[in-house]
Amino acid sequence: MPRPPARLRLAVIAGLAAVALGGCAPQPVSVEGEAVKTLYDIFLAVAAAVFVVVAGLIGWSIVRYGDRGDDRQISSTHENLRLELLWWALPTVLVIVLFILTAQVLGRVDERTDDPGLTVTVTGFQWQWRFAYEGSDVVLTGLPGEPPTLVLPVGERVALDLESPDVIHSFWVPQFLIKRDVVPGRTNRIELTVEEPGTYSGLCGEFCGLLHHRMRFSIEAVPADAFHAWLEGGGEGIP
Amino acid sequence: MTAMTGAPPVEEPARIIDYLTTTDHKKIGVMYLVTAVGFLVVGGILALIMRAELAFPELQLLDESTYNQLFTMHGTGMIFFAIVPLGIGFANYLLPLQVGAPDVAFPRLNALSYWLYLAGGLVAFSGFLTASGAAAFGWYGYPPLSNETYSPGAGPNLWIMGLILSGASGILGSVNFIATVFTMRAPGMTMFRVPIFTWNILVVSLLILLTFPVLTAALALLFIDRTVSNAFFTPEAGSNSILWQHLFWFFGHPEVYIMALPFFGVVSEVVPVFSGKRIFGYRALVFATVLIGAYSFSVWAHHMFTTGAVSNLFFAATSFLIAIPTGVKFFTWIATMWRGRIRLATPMLFVIGFLFQFLVGGISGVFLASPPIDYQAHDSYYVVAHMHYVLFGGSAFAAFAAFYFWIPKISGRMLSEGLGKAHFWLVLIGFNLTFFPMHQLGLDGMARRVADYPANPGWGETNLVISLASGLIAVGTALFVWNVVRSVWMGCGAPAGHDPWGGHSLEWATSSPPPHHNFVAMPPIRSERPAWDARQAAAAEPRDG
Numbered sequence: 101m102p103r104p105p106a107r108l109r110l111a112v113i114a115g116l117a118a119v120a121l122g123g124c125a126p127q128p129v130s131v132e133g134e135a136v137k138t139l140y141d142i143f144l145a146v147a148a149a150v151f152v153v154v155a156g157l158i159g160w161s162i163v164r165y166g167d168r169g170d171d172r173q174i175s176s177t178h179e180n181l182r183l184e185l186l187w188w189a190l191p192t193v194l195v196i197v198l199f200i201l202t203a204q205v206l207g208r209v210d211e212r213t214d215d216p217g218l219t220v221t222v223t224g225f226q227w228q229w230r231f232a233y234e235g236s237d238v239v240l241t242g243l244p245g246e247p248p249t250l251v252l253p254v255g256e257r258v259a260l261d262l263e264s265p266d267v268i269h270s271f272w273v274p275q276f277l278i279k280r281d282v283v284p285g286r287t288n289r290i291e292l293t294v295e296e297p298g299t300y301s302g303l304c305g306e307f308c309g310l311l312h313h314r315m316r317f318s319i320e321a322v323p324a325d326a327f328h329a330w331l332e333g334g335g336e337g338i339p
Numbered sequence: 340m341t342a343m344t345g346a347p348p349v350e351e352p353a354r355i356i357d358y359l360t361t362t363d364h365k366k367i368g369v370m371y372l373v374t375a376v377g378f379l380v381v382g383g384i385l386a387l388i389m390r391a392e393l394a395f396p397e398l399q400l401l402d403e404s405t406y407n408q409l410f411t412m413h414g415t416g417m418i419f420f421a422i423v424p425l426g427i428g429f430a431n432y433l434l435p436l437q438v439g440a441p442d443v444a445f446p447r448l449n450a451l452s453y454w455l456y457l458a459g460g461l462v463a464f465s466g467f468l469t470a471s472g473a474a475a476f477g478w479y480g481y482p483p484l485s486n487e488t489y490s491p492g493a494g495p496n497l498w499i500m501g502l503i504l505s506g507a508s509g510i511l512g513s514v515n516f517i518a519t520v521f522t523m524r525a526p527g528m529t530m531f532r533v534p535i536f537t538w539n540i541l542v543v544s545l546l547i548l549l550t551f552p553v554l555t556a557a558l559a560l561l562f563i564d565r566t567v568s569n570a571f572f573t574p575e576a577g578s579n580s581i582l583w584q585h586l587f588w589f590f591g592h593p594e595v596y597i598m599a600l601p602f603f604g605v606v607s608e609v610v611p612v613f614s615g616k617r618i619f620g621y622r623a624l625v626f627a628t629v630l631i632g633a634y635s636f637s638v639w640a641h642h643m644f645t646t647g648a649v650s651n652l653f654f655a656a657t658s659f660l661i662a663i664p665t666g667v668k669f670f671t672w673i674a675t676m677w678r679g680r681i682r683l684a685t686p687m688l689f690v691i692g693f694l695f696q697f698l699v700g701g702i703s704g705v706f707l708a709s710p711p712i713d714y715q716a717h718d719s720y721y722v723v724a725h726m727h728y729v730l731f732g733g734s735a736f737a738a739f740a741a742f743y744f745w746i747p748k749i750s751g752r753m754l755s756e757g758l759g760k761a762h763f764w765l766v767l768i769g770f771n772l773t774f775f776p777m778h779q780l781g782l783d784g785m786a787r788r789v790a791d792y793p794a795n796p797g798w799g800e801t802n803l804v805i806s807l808a809s810g811l812i813a814v815g816t817a818l819f820v821w822n823v824v825r826s827v828w829m830g831c832g833a834p835a836g837h838d839p840w841g842g843h844s845l846e847w848a849t850s851s852p853p854p855h856h857n858f859v860a861m862p863p864i865r866s867e868r869p870a871w872d873a874r875q876a877a878a879a880e881p882r883d884g
Contacts, residue, residue, distance in 0.1 A: 143705070206651060209711050266483065267489055
């Protein structure tokens with residue numbers, strides 16, 4: 101077999117490259133986002149291994165057992181109980197492990213506290229956002245061409261109550277690695293703790309009609325004292 | 340057997356009127372396939388227009404209203420009127436041949452199925468001719484957006500009617516396939532000798548029979564909501580917009596397998612023939628197919644992880660489970676190639692493309708089955724990438740394999756291998772350059788179904804590459820259409836003989852094209868590959884074809 105090893109190496113390299121390009125989740129800026137990112141990275145490592153093994157086997161069969169016009173004996177094996185049990189068992193073990201990891205992270209991401217420090221009612225409507233801070237008169241509403249900015253404190257647990265008066269929208273902040281639908285007739289709550297100060301973009305994730313793509317907003321995460329001063333000062337400008 | 344070789348039998352060439360009035364499963368199969376390719380081309384053109392708009396940030400060619408109609412009808416057209424009918428079309432042509440029957444159980448019903456399908460497609464697309472345009476709420480039409488308040492006009496009603504018609508077509512067709520498999524198998528064709536493709540169609544038929552009525556009911560309720568008054572899916576009316584999502588995805592996830600299983604069947608037919616081997620683990624493959632079909636009823640709410648209205652952990656568990664029988668299929672295909680003698684003719688090339696691409700789509704599916712990861716990836720371009728790796732890189736590639744594999748049987752003419760290979764490489768490169776980068780765009784925060792996107796660093800360049808690559812797919816597909824026109828319609832293809840590939844199942848034991856009632860004589864059926872057995876028995880004679 102002079103040719104296959106080189107080609108096999110090529111296939112493995114190509115496979116790894118493909119997986120590497122297959123996407124990295126954004127650098128998270130929230131506590132919950134970090135848990136999701138860690139989970140994602142584990143999935144990516146498992147996926148890379150599975151891809152390399154399976155694609156390698158496919159590539160190897162094609163190259164090694166290609167028809168070269170010789171009289172090589174064709175295998176007549178068409179059953180092998182042990183082998184078949186093995187390949188029922190392998191993916192079973194794998195998905196059980198992935199499920200357990202998923203369950204742990206899901207518990208953290210979906211955890212709800214009875215008394216979060218700050219609650220903001222987020223209203224998504226065609227095609228803008230409104231942010232109303234509980235226990236204060238601060239209400240920020242976007243206007244066409246002027247998307248609103250949701251100001252959040254760093255290091256404090258925040259609850260967002262998502263509500264819609266019209267159709268289904270979805271509240272998505274890619275750098276928080278969280279998305280939750282904004283459904284008319286029900287209030288969905290998400291809770292999170294921002295870790296890094298900064299400006300982040302958010303958008304509507306669920307198609308909601310004509311100007312869906314313009315339904316965007318900003319998030320400004322600022323230190324907690326600056327945030328509370330801003331809130332008590334009536335929410336003027338951006339701290 | 341030798342009497343069946345050589346040029347196609349001299350028969351009166353079929354006239355248009357023969358097709359319009361036929362109840363012959365083969366002619367109906369051909370009509371399904373031609374119509375489905377027609378919708379595939381239309382759906383592809385809609386996609387190309389979208390990609391032209393998305394090549395650069397900001398709106399250039401279209402307004403939002405047009406863009407929203409395009410992606411809605413692209414999804415609707417591809418799913419209901421292209422991919423599913425491609426599977427049904429091949430099933431129509433091949434299933435009676437594979438079980439050794441002269442036709443399907445109810446030939447007139449079969450003709451009605453086709454005409455309902457065609458009518459459904461035309462009605463749904465006729466929305467483009469109305470003043471307010473076609474439906475523009477996405478192929479899964481979530482209320483309240485899809486109700487009369489937010490989507491007025493005739494287009495959405497035509498969309499509903501078109502889907503109801505095509506649903507009726509699917510239900511009648513599945514009854515026909517189930518009855519044919521259970522009652523019309525040739526003597527000796529036990530259930531465990533039925534070819535894998537036909538097994539897949541049997542499972543698909545059961546899925547259609549159990550889920551299309553749910554879709555039809557949901558559509559009827561939506562129609563009443565739209566035309567009389569909101570009652571079923573609107574919170575103000577005391578109801579719940581999530582209800583639609585349960586009904587829709589209870590249909591919609593089995594639908595994914597309705598679009599995938601026929602093509603798993605194709606792959607399971609092509610791999611052994613071009614490896615010169617018997618399929619590995621036939622019974623395990625049948626078991627895996629039935630298991631996938633059964634599991635597919637339990638996973639629907641993984642489309643709803645972000646609604647906050649379902650038990651995410653439960654549906655994550657069921658969704659992970661379905662990876663197991665799917666993985667088993669991969670190992671079975673690999674084991675079939677293992678130590679065989681693999682011929683890289685065009686059908687096998689497309690199957691190899693399927694194997695790699697469906698692997699990617701299957702793996703990204705496991706990511707999406709994990710709710711925390713889905714919270715990021717849901718409704719983003721990651722899902723667009725995943726779904727196209729499954730339905731295009733998977734199902735459509737296998738459909739192309741099926742065309743190259745069975746058109747010689749259907750027409751008696753070989754397709755050009757040169758054009759076929761050019762088609763394969765263009766679509767392979769075009770497909771992967773188009774859809775692979777979408778994984779990253781989605782994770783980075785590009786939502787699906789947007790007419791425009793912000794000019795974030797790298798997004799413009801990536802989208803431009805995607806748009807250019809989608810042109811390669813168009814060129815490749817045009818080569819395919821030209822190949823069929825040239826080889827079959829213009830008659831330039833070499834005569835196929837009755838068995839050009841060394842086939843295994845019964846369709847390769849009759850002439851190409853088969854006579855009116857399929858078989859003049861039939862070899863004895865002692866395994867799942869009677870044509871192979873007949874060749875072995877006649878081993879003293881030179882090989883046919």
